[in-house]
Amino acid sequence: MHCELRVEGVGYRYPNGHEALAGVDLALGPGILGLLGPNGAGKSTLMRILATLSRPGSGRVTWNGTDIARQPDALRAELGYLPQDFGVYPALSAREFLAYLAAVKGLPLKRARDRVDECLALVGLSEAADRRLGGFSGGMRQRVGIAQALLNDPRLLIVDEPTVGLDPEERLRFRHLITDLAGQRLVILSTHIVSDIEASATSLAVMARGKRLFHGEPEQLMAQASGHAWEWTVPESELADARARFAISSSLRRADGIRLRLVSEQSPGQGATVVEPDLEDAYLWLLERHGAR
Numbered sequence: 001m002h003c004e005l006r007v008e009g010v011g012y013r014y015p016n017g018h019e020a021l022a023g024v025d026l027a028l029g030p031g032i033l034g035l036l037g038p039n040g041a042g043k044s045t046l047m048r049i050l051a052t053l054s055r056p057g058s059g060r061v062t063w064n065g066t067d068i069a070r071q072p073d074a075l076r077a078e079l080g081y082l083p084q085d086f087g088v089y090p091a092l093s094a095r096e097f098l099a100y101l102a103a104v105k106g107l108p109l110k111r112a113r114d115r116v117d118e119c120l121a122l123v124g125l126s127e128a129a130d131r132r133l134g135g136f137s138g139g140m141r142q143r144v145g146i147a148q149a150l151l152n153d154p155r156l157l158i159v160d161e162p163t164v165g166l167d168p169e170e171r172l173r174f175r176h177l178i179t180d181l182a183g184q185r186l187v188i189l190s191t192h193i194v195s196d197i198e199a200s201a202t203s204l205a206v207m208a209r210g211k212r213l214f215h216g217e218p219e220q221l222m223a224q225a226s227g228h229a230w231e232w233t234v235p236e237s238e239l240a241d242a243r244a245r246f247a248i249s250s251s252l253r254r255a256d257g258i259r260l261r262l263v264s265e266q267s268p269g270q271g272a273t274v275v276e277p278d279l280e281d282a283y284l285w286l287l288e289r290h291g292a293r
């Protein structure tokens with residue numbers, strides 16, 4: 001199955017002059033791309049361009065060789081998109097809502113009926129299919145969001161910050177769902193939370209302030225942080241100072257003080273030991289190096 005997305009020098013400026021994207025390049029094939037970046041990095045702006053909802057100000061995006069700004073329909077037929085601000089009609093049941101969206105997407109009636117059932121099953125909502133969406137939890141609504149994005153069995157699935165507002169259990173379930181969906185398609189999942197993608201992403205792109213800072217395998221990013229991740233236990237009285245001076249990825253209260261995990265060019269202080277960087281450390285180190293934290 002052919003599925004090649006190329007983002008070439010894409011820039012975007014909002015009407016108020018704010019430059020949200022500056023020369024972003026990505027070459028993607030089947031698999032799950034985790035698109036990581038702090039708030040305001042430009043992830044949603046890029047997702048909307050990829051979903052053909054806005055056009056790049058400069059550069060271009062091609063889907064299997066076709067420029068999506070010139071011929072958006074070539075991609076739209078193969079696209080599933082879950083926007084960040086996905087809303088549902090609370091009075092409709094999950095089945096009614098999906099049937100409605102299937103009609104909007106132009107699926108023939110018989111195919112629509114089958115696909116609604118299949119997609120509800122895929123996201124684990126068959127049992128709840130006839131319940132009103134108004135009574136659904138946040139996690140269930142997000143699963144409805146994924147179900148609607150899957151109606152046309154897309155080859156490109158774009159999910160923008162899907163775990164915002166979900167509780168830890170729902171978050172975990174959602175991550176498993178995304179992993180199961182990958183197959184032969186390209187899934188782009190944007191988030192500012194490393195743990196959303198660390199178990200599932202086959203490749204990783206990191207953005208900050210409209211620029212792509214990294215694109216590659218998670219292992220490559222972790223290798224870049226080697227020697228710069230530290231564990232350091234400090235008394236509680238020194239915590240505020242440590243927070244001000246270092247990029248801290250986690251802290252744990254222990255009997256002998258606060259055990260910090262942080263990234264730093266050099267040893268943060270006496271008693272600190274170098275540790276093997278995990279993805280969280282590596283992400284933080286990248287942002288730190290680019291002054292983007």
Ligand SMILES: Nc1ncnc2c1ncn2[C@@H]1O[C@H](COP(=O)(O)OP(=O)(O)OP(=O)(O)O)[C@@H](O)[C@H]1O
Nearest residue numbers: 014016018020037038039040041042043044045046
């Ligand atoms: N309609 C708009 N007009 C002007 N600036 C905007 C508009 N929408 C977004 N921006 C700005 O563009 C930048 C990128 O926003 P974008 O929403 O793409 O980032 P993001 O990485 O998705 O972050 P978040 O998770 O906070 O949405 C931000 O600085 C944001 O304030």
